[in-house]
Amino acid sequence: xxxxxxxTLLEKYNNAETTLKEEAQLKAYFASDNVTPHxxxxxxxxxxxxxxxxxxxxxxxxxxxxxKSRLYQWISVAAVAVLMLGxxxxxxxxxxxxxxxxxxxxxxxxxxxxxxxxxxxxxxxSQLTNLALVSDNIHxxxxxxxxxxxxxxxxxxxxxxx
Numbered sequence: 001x002x003x004x005x006x007x008t009l010l011e012k013y014n015n016a017e018t019t020l021k022e023e024a025q026l027k028a029y030f031a032s033d034n035v036t037p038h039x040x041x042x043x044x045x046x047x048x049x050x051x052x053x054x055x056x057x058x059x060x061x062x063x064x065x066x067x068k069s070r071l072y073q074w075i076s077v078a079a080v081a082v083l084m085l086g087x088x089x090x091x092x093x094x095x096x097x098x099x100x101x102x103x104x105x106x107x108x109x110x111x112x113x114x115x116x117x118x119x120x121x122x123x124x125x126s127q128l129t130n131l132a133l134v135s136d137n138i139h140x141x142x143x144x145x146x147x148x149x150x151x152x153x154x155x156x157x158x159x160x161x162x
Contacts, residue, residue: 003036010042 009026012018018026029035030046095103 006039010039 006029009018009022013026027046027050030043035043
Protein backbone atom coordinates (compact mmCIF):
# COMPACT_ATOMS: atom_id res chain seq x y z
CA UNK A 1 0.00 0.00 0.00
CA UNK A 2 2.86 2.40 0.81
CA UNK A 3 4.49 1.78 -2.57
CA UNK A 4 1.25 2.49 -4.38
CA UNK A 5 0.87 5.73 -2.38
CA UNK A 6 4.46 6.80 -3.22
CA UNK A 7 3.92 6.17 -6.93
CA THR A 8 0.71 8.24 -6.82
CA LEU A 9 2.56 11.05 -5.04
CA LEU A 10 5.38 10.91 -7.62
CA GLU A 11 2.85 11.22 -10.44
CA LYS A 12 1.27 14.22 -8.70
CA TYR A 13 4.77 15.67 -8.08
CA ASN A 14 5.65 15.39 -11.78
CA ASN A 15 2.40 17.19 -12.65
CA ALA A 16 3.15 19.90 -10.03
CA GLU A 17 0.01 19.07 -8.06
CA THR A 18 1.47 18.04 -4.69
CA THR A 19 1.13 19.93 -1.43
CA LEU A 20 4.04 20.72 0.85
CA LYS A 21 2.99 17.91 3.18
CA GLU A 22 3.01 15.38 0.32
CA GLU A 23 6.43 16.60 -0.82
CA ALA A 24 7.72 16.12 2.72
CA GLN A 25 6.45 12.51 2.61
CA LEU A 26 8.34 11.96 -0.67
CA LYS A 27 11.56 13.44 0.78
CA ALA A 28 11.27 11.27 3.87
CA TYR A 29 10.68 8.14 1.75
CA PHE A 30 13.68 8.76 -0.52
CA ALA A 31 15.90 9.64 2.49
CA SER A 32 15.20 6.22 4.02
CA ASP A 33 17.08 3.03 3.10
CA ASN A 34 14.08 0.98 1.91
CA VAL A 35 13.49 2.58 -1.54
CA THR A 36 12.27 0.14 -4.16
CA PRO A 37 14.70 -0.50 -7.04
CA HIS A 38 12.49 0.85 -9.81
CA UNK A 39 12.23 4.23 -7.97
CA UNK A 40 15.97 4.49 -7.17
CA UNK A 41 16.54 7.04 -9.96
CA UNK A 42 14.42 9.61 -8.00
CA UNK A 43 16.66 9.36 -4.91
CA UNK A 44 19.50 11.70 -6.13
CA UNK A 45 16.98 14.42 -7.00
CA UNK A 46 15.37 14.47 -3.54
CA UNK A 47 18.78 14.19 -1.83
CA UNK A 48 19.97 17.18 -3.84
CA UNK A 49 16.97 19.21 -2.67
CA UNK A 50 17.80 18.36 0.95
CA UNK A 51 21.47 19.29 0.56
CA UNK A 52 20.84 22.48 -1.39
CA UNK A 53 18.39 23.65 1.26
CA UNK A 54 21.22 23.73 3.81
CA UNK A 55 23.72 25.57 1.60
CA UNK A 56 24.67 29.12 2.49
CA UNK A 57 26.71 31.78 0.74
CA UNK A 58 29.73 32.52 2.94
CA UNK A 59 31.81 34.91 0.84
CA UNK A 60 31.90 38.59 1.71
CA UNK A 61 30.14 40.94 -0.68
CA UNK A 62 32.33 44.00 -1.23
CA UNK A 63 30.45 47.25 -0.99
CA UNK A 64 31.52 50.05 -3.28
CA UNK A 65 32.00 52.95 -0.87
CA UNK A 66 33.87 55.26 -3.21
CA UNK A 67 32.12 58.52 -3.87
CA LYS A 68 31.20 58.90 -7.48
CA SER A 69 31.88 62.04 -9.40
CA ARG A 70 29.35 64.77 -8.87
CA LEU A 71 29.73 65.91 -12.44
CA TYR A 72 26.32 64.58 -13.42
CA GLN A 73 24.69 66.48 -10.57
CA TRP A 74 26.30 69.74 -11.70
CA ILE A 75 25.28 69.09 -15.30
CA SER A 76 21.64 68.76 -14.21
CA VAL A 77 21.88 71.98 -12.19
CA ALA A 78 23.34 73.78 -15.20
CA ALA A 79 20.60 72.43 -17.47
CA VAL A 80 17.90 73.70 -15.11
CA ALA A 81 19.61 77.10 -14.95
CA VAL A 82 19.77 77.35 -18.75
CA LEU A 83 16.09 76.43 -19.05
CA MET A 84 15.10 79.02 -16.47
CA LEU A 85 17.16 81.71 -18.21
CA GLY A 86 15.59 80.72 -21.51
CA UNK A 87 12.15 81.28 -20.06
CA UNK A 88 12.79 84.40 -17.96
CA UNK A 89 15.20 86.47 -20.07
CA UNK A 90 12.91 86.87 -23.11
CA UNK A 91 10.15 88.18 -20.86
CA UNK A 92 12.44 90.66 -19.14
CA UNK A 93 14.42 91.88 -22.14
CA UNK A 94 11.87 91.15 -24.87
CA UNK A 95 10.18 93.72 -27.08
CA UNK A 96 8.08 96.44 -25.49
CA UNK A 97 4.39 96.91 -26.24
CA UNK A 98 5.15 99.76 -28.67
CA UNK A 99 7.66 97.60 -30.57
CA UNK A 100 5.06 94.83 -30.80
CA UNK A 101 2.51 97.29 -32.24
CA UNK A 102 5.04 98.54 -34.81
CA UNK A 103 5.93 94.98 -35.80
CA UNK A 104 2.22 94.16 -36.23
CA UNK A 105 1.74 97.27 -38.41
CA UNK A 106 4.72 96.32 -40.60
CA UNK A 107 3.39 92.78 -40.87
CA UNK A 108 -0.05 93.98 -41.99
CA UNK A 109 1.48 96.34 -44.58
CA UNK A 110 3.61 93.51 -45.93
CA UNK A 111 0.56 91.26 -46.25
CA UNK A 112 -1.30 94.00 -48.17
CA UNK A 113 1.67 94.34 -50.56
CA UNK A 114 1.72 90.59 -51.12
CA UNK A 115 -2.03 90.61 -51.82
CA UNK A 116 -1.57 93.34 -54.46
CA UNK A 117 1.26 91.39 -56.09
CA UNK A 118 -0.92 88.29 -56.03
CA UNK A 119 -3.77 90.12 -57.80
CA UNK A 120 -1.37 91.35 -60.48
CA UNK A 121 -0.02 87.86 -60.99
CA UNK A 122 -3.53 86.44 -61.27
CA UNK A 123 -4.38 89.03 -63.96
CA UNK A 124 -1.18 88.19 -65.84
CA UNK A 125 -2.04 84.53 -65.59
CA SER A 126 -5.48 85.09 -67.13
CA GLN A 127 -3.89 87.12 -69.95
CA LEU A 128 -1.41 84.30 -70.56
CA THR A 129 -4.32 81.89 -70.73
CA ASN A 130 -6.01 84.08 -73.37
CA LEU A 131 -2.74 84.32 -75.30
CA ALA A 132 -2.40 80.52 -75.23
CA LEU A 133 -5.97 80.26 -76.61
CA VAL A 134 -5.10 82.64 -79.46
CA SER A 135 -1.95 80.64 -80.17
CA ASP A 136 -3.99 77.43 -80.39
CA ASN A 137 -6.42 79.10 -82.82
CA ILE A 138 -3.53 80.29 -85.03
CA HIS A 139 -2.11 76.77 -85.19
CA UNK A 140 -5.52 75.38 -86.08
CA UNK A 141 -5.88 78.00 -88.87
CA UNK A 142 -2.44 77.11 -90.23
CA UNK A 143 -3.46 73.45 -90.40
CA UNK A 144 -6.63 74.40 -92.27
CA UNK A 145 -4.60 76.56 -94.69
CA UNK A 146 -2.25 73.65 -95.44
CA UNK A 147 -5.29 71.50 -96.22
CA UNK A 148 -6.52 74.21 -98.59
CA UNK A 149 -3.15 74.17 -100.36
CA UNK A 150 -3.39 70.41 -100.80
CA UNK A 151 -6.92 70.80 -102.14
CA UNK A 152 -5.66 73.43 -104.58
CA UNK A 153 -2.87 71.11 -105.80
CA UNK A 154 -5.24 68.22 -106.32
CA UNK A 155 -7.74 70.45 -108.17
CA UNK A 156 -5.00 71.71 -110.54
CA UNK A 157 -3.93 68.17 -111.34
CA UNK A 158 -7.50 67.17 -112.16
CA UNK A 159 -8.09 70.19 -114.34
CA UNK A 160 -4.82 69.80 -116.28
CA UNK A 161 -5.44 66.12 -116.93
CA UNK A 162 -8.74 66.76 -118.70
